[in-house]
Amino acid sequence: MQYTIADQMVVCLARELRDGDTAFHGVASPIPAAAILLAQKAHGRAVTYVNIAGGVNASPRLAPSTDGPNMLDGTASLFGLTDIFDLSMRGGLSVAFLSGVQIDRRGRINSSVIGEFDRPKVRLPGGAGSAVIAPTCGRVLVWRGKHNTKALVEEVDFVSATGNIDVVVTPLCVFRRVDGELQLESIHATSSLAEVQENTGFPIPTREYPVTPPPTAEEMAWLERIDPDRARDQEL
Amino acid sequence: MSKLTTLQEAMGRVNDGDTVALGGNVLHRAPMAAAAELARQGRRGLHLVKTAGAMDVDLLCAAGAVASVTFGYIAYEPPYGLCQFFRRAVQEGRVEARENACYTVIMGLRAAVYGLPFLPVRGLDGSDLIAARGFKKVANPYGEGEFVAIPAIRPDVAILHVQEADELGNGRIGGPKYEDALMAKAARRVILTAERIVETARFEAEPDRTDIPGFLVEAVVHAPGGAAPGSCAGHYGIDDAQVRAFQAVTGPEELGRYLEQMAARTAHEGVSR
Numbered sequence: 007m008q009y010t011i012a013d014q015m016v017v018c019l020a021r022e023l024r025d026g027d028t029a030f031h032g033v034a035s036p037i038p039a040a041a042i043l044l045a046q047k048a049h050g051r052a053v054t055y056v057n058i059a060g061g062v063n064a065s066p067r068l069a070p071s072t073d074g075p076n077m078l079d080g081t082a083s084l085f086g087l088t089d090i091f092d093l094s095m096r097g098g099l100s101v102a103f104l105s106g107v108q109i110d111r112r113g114r115i116n117s118s119v120i121g122e123f124d125r126p127k128v129r130l131p132g133g134a135g136s137a138v139i140a141p142t143c144g145r146v147l148v149w150r151g152k153h154n155t156k157a158l159v160e161e162v163d164f165v166s167a168t169g170n171i172d173v174v175v176t177p178l179c180v181f182r183r184v185d186g187e188l189q190l191e192s193i194h195a196t197s198s199l200a201e202v203q204e205n206t207g208f209p210i211p212t213r214e215y216p217v218t219p220p221p222t223a224e225e226m227a228w229l230e231r232i233d234p235d236r237a238r239d240q241e242l
Numbered sequence: 243m244s245k246l247t248t249l250q251e252a253m254g255r256v257n258d259g260d261t262v263a264l265g266g267n268v269l270h271r272a273p274m275a276a277a278a279e280l281a282r283q284g285r286r287g288l289h290l291v292k293t294a295g296a297m298d299v300d301l302l303c304a305a306g307a308v309a310s311v312t313f314g315y316i317a318y319e320p321p322y323g324l325c326q327f328f329r330r331a332v333q334e335g336r337v338e339a340r341e342n343a344c345y346t347v348i349m350g351l352r353a354a355v356y357g358l359p360f361l362p363v364r365g366l367d368g369s370d371l372i373a374a375r376g377f378k379k380v381a382n383p384y385g386e387g388e389f390v391a392i393p394a395i396r397p398d399v400a401i402l403h404v405q406e407a408d409e410l411g412n413g414r415i416g417g418p419k420y421e422d423a424l425m426a427k428a429a430r431r432v433i434l435t436a437e438r439i440v441e442t443a444r445f446e447a448e449p450d451r452t453d454i455p456g457f458l459v460e461a462v463v464h465a466p467g468g469a470a471p472g473s474c475a476g477h478y479g480i481d482d483a484q485v486r487a488f489q490a491v492t493g494p495e496e497l498g499r500y501l502e503q504m505a506a507r508t509a510h511e512g513v514s515r
Contacts, residue, residue: 033268033294034319058267059418070320073294074270075417075475086419087267087293091345095364114368118341123374129332129339131317131324134294137343138365168368240320 009221011177012037012238013229014194015149017221018175019103020044022147028054029101030090030143032134035072036237037149038103040229043068048228053101056093060086068237091135100144104136104171108162109150111208113171113183115140116162123164133166140169148174151241159207177242178202180218192218244409245462249508252433252461253279256288256399259309263291263351263395263429264298265402265422268319269472269480271415272298273403275465276435278504281305281497291351291397292316293344293421297472297488300325304497308337312395314344322485341371342392348421350395354428362389400429403468404454405476407436411459412445412452417475419453426454435465437477467508 019041023029029045031038043065045051055063059077062085066076078084093099106115107130115136121127140146146169150157153176174181174188178197181188193202193215203210221229229238253276256262262280266272277298280288287309290299294315302308304327316339317324331337342350346363353361362380366372372379372390379388402422404413413434415422426432434454439462445452468474471484484504491497 033315034317036320059270071269071480072319073267073418074473074480078417084419087344088348088421088424091348095345118371118374123370125335126333126339129329132313132315132339132341133343133369133371134315135344137369137371138345138363139343140365141367142365164374165368165370237320 007220007223007226009226010239011196012242013221013226014196014218015175015177016040016044016229016238017225018180018218019147019149020049022173023051023053023101025052027051027100028056028098029103030056030099031072031103032058033073035103036068036070036233037241039066039068039072040233040238043232044225044228047232048225056085056090058087058090060084068233068235070237070240091138094139094142099142101147102139102143103147103149104140104167105149106136106166108157108159109148109174110159110162111188112186113148113174113188114162114165114168115148116164116166118164118166120163136167140167140171143170145172146170147172150174150176153178154205155207158205178205190215192216194218195220245411245460246409246439247461247463249275249279249435249463249465252463253283255433255461256280256285258285259287260398261289261291261396263397263400263425264295265400265420265425266469266472267294267418267420268296269485270418271403271420271469271474272296272472273401273435273468274298274470274472275468275504275508276401276403276433277301278501281307282501282505291347291395293347296325297485300327301488303327303331303337304491310338310340312340312342312347314342314347322489326489340375342375343371346392347395348424349392351421351424351428353392353394354396355424358394360391360393362391364389366390395428397425397429399431399433400425401433401435402426402454403435403465403474405437405474406440407434407462408440408442408445408456409462410442411454411456411462412442413454413459414445414451415453423453426458432459433461433463434459435463435468437466437468437474439464465508470507
């Protein structure tokens with residue numbers, strides 16, 4: 007089975023969704039968008055999919071931008087960013103996909119600055135909605151398109167957001183947050199424990215870890231239909 | 243009385259030091275022609291407000307027009323990367339980055355809409371943004387808990403690009419609405435740029451589809467292509483070559499040429515300048 011790392015990441019995230027979830031992603035999120043659509047279509051999950059452009063269970067043809075007009079294709083109503091935030095505040099959002107430039111051992115996210123806040127060494131994009139979504143939504147699924155010691159760190163320079171982080175999916179592996187700390191859950195078939203250890207800024211205990219189940223033929227066939235232009239590869 | 247005017251005259255109504263809310267989101271339906279005209283006119287000290295901004299904010303930072311940006315996210319989406327002009331301006335201390343969560347920008351605008359000095363929000367727990375931005379907390383007067391109080395954001399002017407407007411300032415948005423209507427209500431003054439100017443009868447026939455009531459708007463500009471090189475739903479998509487051309491700009495002379503080319507393109511498409 008031919009697949010890319012982006013395919014593996016999409017599949018990992020899709021498998022996290024459960025019947026009854028209401029799931030959200032924001033800007034610059036083709037991998038999460040593909041994951042939600044895959045969970046609905048390939049896995050038959052009863053997931054309500056809300057996106058930043060206002061789509062509710064839309065069926066967009068994915069593009070690298072995930073907040074454009076295409077994200078309304080197939081929606082029967084408009085439920086925009088303000089509505090989604092409000093929903094999360096009142097406890098109605100069960101899953102949100104968030105990313106960050108740095109993610110630390112405790113599952114905290116930094117998308118704000120490297121260095122001092124007021125005069126940073128590097129000004130990053132900003133956490134978008136993550137500071138209010140992470141503590142209020144049910145489960146946060148984090149993805150990060152790079153896995154190195156600058157991305158996966160012992161401690162973030164700045165806490166943009168922290169809260170209900172459940173899982174972190176990278177090009178190398180899957181971490182699960184257990185008792186407030188990220189624990190290595192599985193290593194993708196394309197990587198190795200040595201590679202994960204070498205590229206992670208906090209210690210990874212040496213022991214046997216499961217191999218992440220690769221994408222199945224059925225999942226790949228659906229992904230081809232959901233994202234024929236391979237927007238998901240743009241993130242890596 | 244008609245509120246139709248030229249882009250030049252409308253942007254002349256924006257003062258140095260104004261707080262300016264920009265409609266749209268990232269590269270979608272942002273008021274690009276208006277931003278370019280503000281840059282061309284040499285506006286200074288603007289305090290920009292946007293939930294998620296990209297080239298509009300980056301271009302105004304490149305032109306040296308910006309004192310601060312109140313935002314949740316300032317970057318392009320893949321494949322265009324960070325907003326380098328914004329990033330450098332913040333790192334060099336020329337622009338103040340007033341980072342928020344997108345939702346706290348919305349709540350600040352809502353406070354202004356409601357005529358309140360602040361609104362309490364849930365969320366932000368554990369975020370360093372509270373201390374970094376000096377947000378204060380208020381106790382729940384009816385029960386348990388403390389909530390972060392987000393101060394009102396009252397823009398002097400909201401600049402919004404819409405698909406259709408009439409000469410009275412009624413505006414209709416196609417596709418994603420983003421936070422434009424909220425900005426229109428929060429701001430002291432509103433300027434619309436529009437792909438098409440249509441008869442008021444069209445709004446009267448379907449008032450439930452009017453997003454921006456005309457009485458809130460003080461000036462309307464016919465600006466086809468006014469969101470380019472970003473997208474405008476139902477009209478055009480992202481112009482990849484022109485976004486990249488902007489990102490490649492180095493120095494004020496190249497920026498000046500880019501702005502003139504932008505103005506010429508929109509003028510060619512029928513903008514009254």
